[in-house]
Amino acid sequence: MDEAIKLADKICIIQKGWIVQYDTPENILKNPANEYVQNFVGKNRLWSNPEFIKASDIMLKNPCKISVDRTIIQALQVMNHARVDSVLVTEDNKFLGIVWLADLQNFDSYSGSLKNFISDDYHAVYENTSLKEITNTVDYNHFGIVPVLDLKNELVGYLTKSRLLSVLSRQYQDSVRQKDGILA
Structure with missing residues (x-):
């Protein structure tokens, strides 16, 4: 997951054969589509990537x-x-x-x-x-x-x-x- 976050323009998260979120790494970290995505990427992974945390x-x-x-x-x-x-x-x-x-x-x-x-x-x-x-x-x-x-x-x-x-x-x-x- 760390590699995908650093390298990808977009990430596709699939659950049971269905796309649950297709988005930029930043949006997936900040706004996971559901609990599955949140657990998949890790709740605190955003904080491991401080470049995605903005003043806003x-x-x-x-x-x-x-x-x-x-x-x-x-x-x-x-x-x-x-x-x-x-x-x-x-x-x-x-x-x-x-x-x-x-x-x-x-x-x-x-x-x-x-x-x-x-x-x-x-x-x-x-x-x-x-x-x-x-x-x-x-x-x-x-x-x-x-x-x-x-x-x-x-x-x-x-x-x-x-x-x-x-x-x-x-x-x-x-x-x-x-x-x-x-x-x-």
């Missing part, structure tokens, strides 16, 4: 964001309500950058525009970025948030170090349980 598979989908035409006080209210120290700034859903709480706290006029506070010191990834690239980006990024963009540079989600650690540790725990026979 593990990102958080509801980023704390605000439109660029909002005021500083509105950005502070959004951050306070969401209990975060930054907000992602968009214009017509196009990602522009990040505004940090620390940059706004000592400002005198809270009715002013956010435009002067948008930081371009960030590392974004695209939704099709592989897990390997994501771990490098998150490790390199000294900030706690990594925006996830689509090919039109529209904001579709975000990743944090804690989210990545949570996903990886949950997968590790599941694989240990399965190895020990706790999971079927």
Whole structure:
């Protein structure tokens, strides 16, 4: 199976003489057609092929964001309500950058525009970025948030170090349980 996943453009899974799934290796790993296919390829085989795990598979989908035409006080209210120290700034859903709480706290006029506070010191990834690239980006990024963009540079989600650690540790725990026979 490992060879087929690495080499094939398409894989055909047959059960009792019937084709149950004919698809790309990535789709078979991510979306097995039924329990037979899932058991045939192995429940955790996707994690053995991290090039198939993309940002869109593990990102958080509801980023704390605000439109660029909002005021500083509105950005502070959004951050306070969401209990975060930054907000992602968009214009017509196009990602522009990040505004940090620390940059706004000592400002005198809270009715002013956010435009002067948008930081371009960030590392974004695209939704099709592989897990390997994501771990490098998150490790390199000294900030706690990594925006996830689509090919039109529209904001579709975000990743944090804690989210990545949570996903990886949950997968590790599941694989240990399965190895020990706790999971079927």
